[in-house]
Amino acid sequence: MRITDWLRPGMRIKRWLLLGVLGIAFISFGLAFMVRKANVRPVEMTLAALLIISGCFLIFISVKSVAKTLVHAISNGGFKISLDADRLSSLLYEKRILINGPKIIAIGGGTGLSTMLRGLKEFSSNITAVVTVADDGGGSGVLRQDLGMLPPGDIRNCVLALADTEPIMQQLLQYRFKEGMLKGQSFGNLFLAAMDGISSSFEEAVKKMCDVLAVTGRVLPVTLDNVQLCAELEDGTVICGESNIGKHNEWHPGKIKKVFLEPQPTKPLQEVLDAIKEADIIILGPGSLYTSIIPNLLVNGMCEALRNSEALKVYVCNVMTQPGETDGYSVFDHISAIEKHSFKGIIDCCIVNTADIPDYLKKKYNDDGAEMVRLDMELLNKAGIKVITGDYVSINNNYIRHNSRKLAATIVELVAETVLSKDNKRSIDYYYIKDRLKKTKV
Numbered sequence: 001m002r003i004t005d006w007l008r009p010g011m012r013i014k015r016w017l018l019l020g021v022l023g024i025a026f027i028s029f030g031l032a033f034m035v036r037k038a039n040v041r042p043v044e045m046t047l048a049a050l051l052i053i054s055g056c057f058l059i060f061i062s063v064k065s066v067a068k069t070l071v072h073a074i075s076n077g078g079f080k081i082s083l084d085a086d087r088l089s090s091l092l093y094e095k096r097i098l099i100n101g102p103k104i105i106a107i108g109g110g111t112g113l114s115t116m117l118r119g120l121k122e123f124s125s126n127i128t129a130v131v132t133v134a135d136d137g138g139g140s141g142v143l144r145q146d147l148g149m150l151p152p153g154d155i156r157n158c159v160l161a162l163a164d165t166e167p168i169m170q171q172l173l174q175y176r177f178k179e180g181m182l183k184g185q186s187f188g189n190l191f192l193a194a195m196d197g198i199s200s201s202f203e204e205a206v207k208k209m210c211d212v213l214a215v216t217g218r219v220l221p222v223t224l225d226n227v228q229l230c231a232e233l234e235d236g237t238v239i240c241g242e243s244n245i246g247k248h249n250e251w252h253p254g255k256i257k258k259v260f261l262e263p264q265p266t267k268p269l270q271e272v273l274d275a276i277k278e279a280d281i282i283i284l285g286p287g288s289l290y291t292s293i294i295p296n297l298l299v300n301g302m303c304e305a306l307r308n309s310e311a312l313k314v315y316v317c318n319v320m321t322q323p324g325e326t327d328g329y330s331v332f333d334h335i336s337a338i339e340k341h342s343f344k345g346i347i348d349c350c351i352v353n354t355a356d357i358p359d360y361l362k363k364k365y366n367d368d369g370a371e372m373v374r375l376d377m378e379l380l381n382k383a384g385i386k387v388i389t390g391d392y393v394s395i396n397n398n399y400i401r402h403n404s405r406k407l408a409a410t411i412v413e414l415v416a417e418t419v420l421s422k423d424n425k426r427s428i429d430y431y432y433i434k435d436r437l438k439k440t441k442v
Helices: 003-007 014-035 042-075 085-099 110-120 138-147 153-162 167-174 187-197 202-212 270-278 289-297 302-308 331-340 359-367 377-382 404-418 424-439
Strands: 104-108 127-131 218-221 228-233 238-240 256-262 281-284 312-316 349-353 386-390 393-396 399-402
Touching (some): 014 042, 104 110, 110 127, 110 153, 110 289, 110 399, 127 153, 127 270, 138 187, 153 202, 153 218, 167 187, 187 202, 202 218, 218 270, 270 302, 281 404, 289 302, 289 331, 312 331, 349 404, 377 386, 386 404, 399 404
Parallel strands (some): 281 312, 349 386
Antiparallel strands (some): 228 256, 393 399
16 A cells, blocks of 8 residues: 555544644744744743643644554454554555445345345445345255244355455355255354354344454344245235245246235334435345345335335346246336335336346256346336446356446445435545445456
């Protein structure tokens, strides 16, 4: 880091350095009064003494305040990594950018949400991931049934996405046992289950796991209630269980009419409501429409909180349709389903991928019953929804995912221009984000 980087706005160093310079000036003037002539009058001696004493006091305040600023920046900003003396200034500036980043709420679950979070943490530490707890399949379902705890899988993925850990720790927590009674179970799920066992609540267990892994931001379950997700098809058939909804076409084909939670009423986590109230931007998705995104909106109080929030509300549409959930859906169909389960006008802006994908992957997905989500711009324009298009595709092990860095850069640019730039009190926050965007290669 260059020496000039210490003088950037918001580092809170310049003011104390200037105070120290003023102190040196006072001492210099005081000494000048004493030595400029042999006979110094009492008044001049008194004035010189006052200047010297004041100068020493200003220098003391300057040094103390600079040290306090550095210590506060290291210990009180959620930047929990080991420090190297040679990297101290760079890390302090880096952390200052993050703690002045926009307040981002990301609502959803599954792979899509965690993928996006990996990109967002490069721009802000004010991130709150609100995660559905309706999962009842796989390793999470087993732990939920055996231990009576909330499903840990989606929360684990979000914690790891925001964690500042070594690669080996990431591999360890994502490791799935291949044999024995634990076959198919994730070590990270077991880790969270153990935390739950030594904590007073599942919420506290998640917080402890976040502390251990030095998470940037927060990960919160949308509710602590033990809920089950159910779907009603157009013919009136009801499918219960999140893991069954996406597979219902195998034994009872049909389009989903609506989804709902049982039992009712459900109570949202108060921290979630508080975060929504203070947010600059609220993001829905990416993720499974009916089993990851909408279940969060079905918790009592969530829609009211979102309606009352002044934050910009953005929907990140999936790249591909999902068999059993969104067969044949367009972008507008996705948003219509969200509005049906919440309220009209919940979405201000939608981010849509318009880049093509390789033919071999198209065939692979088409064979499974999935296709690229159609962009029906005319309907979106009529609904007054701003649409941002671009190439957001990333191919990982023959699976189509969102490019986390490109997606995060678009989201942060959006909140900078529509929220931060319009608030004079947050001009420095805007400067940080724009500077960060210039330095981030996507």
